[in-house]
Amino acid sequence: MIRILVGNGKGGVGKSTIATGLAAALAARRRVTALADADRQRSSLGWLERRPASAAPIRALDWTRKLGAVPPGVERLVVDAPANLDGSEIEDLLDESDLVVVPVQPSLFDQAGTERFLGKLGKQKSVRKGRKAVVLVLNRLRPRARATVRLDAYARSLELPVAARLADRAIYEELAAQGLAVFDLAGARTAPARAEWAQLVDLLDGSA
Template identity: 50%
Template sequence: MIAVLVANIKGGCGKTTIATHLASAYAKAGHATVLADVDRQRSSLGWMDRRPNTAPSVLGMDWAKDFTDPPKGTGRLVIDAPAALKTKQIEELVKLADVVVLPVLPSAFDEQATRRFLDKLEELKSIAKNKKAVAVVGNRMRARTRAADRLDEFLGGVGHSVVTRLRDSQIYPDAAASGLSLFDMTGKRAAEHRADWDPLLAYIDKVA
């Protein structure tokens, strides 16, 4: 089983969007997939409730109170972490994961929070000794803007792999409203944005 933790202490940076898309991509590829929602707001589980029966199956688990074991035979476990994680929670979740995916928005506030979170991760031996990888993802990027340029500069200096940059698009909230992801959708527009995910999926398979 490959376990992927999607985390950042900054709220609103796209953790649930990335977690649901990873889960959907793995289910589409034929893996027995579990999406564990650690956030008390249960946004990932809400996405699961809206997901149509015709879409590839993803099993949702409520981890807001307890981290229960996924069913036997699970091939992919995606963990959607809440914002404002405490040090003990970070340690527990990182221990369960093979790789940490860290989304960050093109915002000075997000960069500050991400830096603090990375500092906390670096205190963990498994991260400091490169036993577990951290994949930084630039989220909601708009090309040729000052914010995007600043984020590119920030991402280049964080000391971790900047795996991909996801473009800003209304297609993401539209998909979420129906319990879907780009991996469930057809058409040229979805295919173009799906290409942004290929580097992340390949990186996770490689390092995990």
């Protein structure tokens, strides 16, 4: 089993969008996938409740009160982390993860929240020793926007791998309202978005 933590100290950066999207992508590849929601806002659990029975199945795990057990047979666990984690909460979630995906948005305020989160991560021995990978997802990019150029420079300064660059697209919210993600719909409307996730999904699907 590979356990993927999607986290950032800041709210609204796309944690739930990326956690639900990754779970849908892995489920579409026929991985036995569970999505654990550790955020009291329950965005991922709500999304799973809205998810149609015909869509690729994803197990729901409610971790909003405490972290629980993962059912046997699960191949990929995606954890939607809450914002504003304190030190011990981060430690608990990190203990339960093999890889950390950090969504970042092109705003200076987000960079401050991200830095605090990465600072806390950097204190973890498993991260420092390179046993636990940390990758960035640059989210809500607008082509040719100054903020995008700035975010690229910022990501380079962090010296962490950028696993995906996701454009700002209305389709994410539209599909999330139906418990769906871009991986649930084949066709030209979702293809450009899916292409932007491909490298990240390959990484999480392929690493044994």
